[in-house]
Amino acid sequence: MITLYGIPVSRAFRSLWMLQELGLEYKNVPTHFVGETRTAEFLKLNPNGHIPVLVDGETVLWESMAINLYLARKYGAGGLWPATVEDEGRAFQWSVWAMTEVEPPLLAVLMNRRVLPKEQRDEAAAAAGEAKMAGPLGVLDGALRGRAYLLGEAFSVADLNVASVLGWTMLAGMDLGKWPLAAAWLKRCTERPAYAKARG
Numbered sequence: 510m511i512t513l514y515g516i517p518v519s520r521a522f523r524s525l526w527m528l529q530e531l532g533l534e535y536k537n538v539p540t541h542f543v544g545e546t547r548t549a550e551f552l553k554l555n556p557n558g559h560i561p562v563l564v565d566g567e568t569v570l571w572e573s574m575a576i577n578l579y580l581a582r583k584y585g586a587g588g589l590w591p592a593t594v595e596d597e598g599r600a601f602q603w604s605v606w607a608m609t610e611v612e613p614p615l616l617a618v619l620m621n622r623r624v625l626p627k628e629q630r631d632e633a634a635a636a637a638g639e640a641k642m643a644g645p646l647g648v649l650d651g652a653l654r655g656r657a658y659l660l661g662e663a664f665s666v667a668d669l670n671v672a673s674v675l676g677w678t679m680l681a682g683m684d685l686g687k688w689p690l691a692a693a694w695l696k697r698c699t700e701r702p703a704y705a706k707a708r709g
């Protein structure tokens with residue numbers, strides 16, 4: 510029995526997308542990030558007080574990228590999980606990269622352009638985040654030269670993990686016109702049926 514705690518409008522979307530891609534049966538407990546992750550009961554699952562949390566039988570996991578790598582490794586053989594150890598390394602590389610190089614500046618753009626109440630938004634922080642995003646977007650565009658997906662010609666966990674973070678550019682209204690390969694790749698990834706299903 511697989512249970513995923515979290516709501517689609519949060520980082521839990523990343524793992525809901527993975528569960529949908531893998532066609533797994535699962536229960537979604539729609540735990541909201543405002544208030545519901547700090548109860549004594551929830552903190553037993555994730556002492557950090559964050560969603561998503563995955564419970565797969567006896568295994569409890571948190572951190573969206575780790576959950577997705579685990580799910581792809583366990584249930585995605587011959588599909589989303591890479592066929593070679595070298596490509597596994599690349600999947601780890603891209604997943605860590607998404608969290609460290611992309612998420613912080615992109616979150617600044619998203620929060621200060623869309624999420625925070627207007628009077629709390631800081632346009633300077635949004636602009637600084639947007640400027641910083643030019644680095645990772647250039648890296649991604651370069652990596653996609655001559656290939657449809659990050660590990661080659663097939664969509665994999667590497668693409669899902671990176672696209673699930675980069676998808677925030679759409680919510681934030683960022684123009685990716687300067688990085689056409691990255692923009693086309695993001696469109697390919699987010700047009701997948703499982704992406705729409707995960708949004709609920």
Ligand SMILES: N[C@@H](CCC(=O)N[C@@H](CS)C(=O)NCC(=O)O)C(=O)O
Binds near residue numbers: 519521543546557
């Ligand atoms: N690095 C974690 C971050 C998780 C996270 O910060 N989740 C937010 C929702 S998007 C949350 O649960 N916030 C509620 C809280 O911290 O109280 C991951 O990727 O899973």
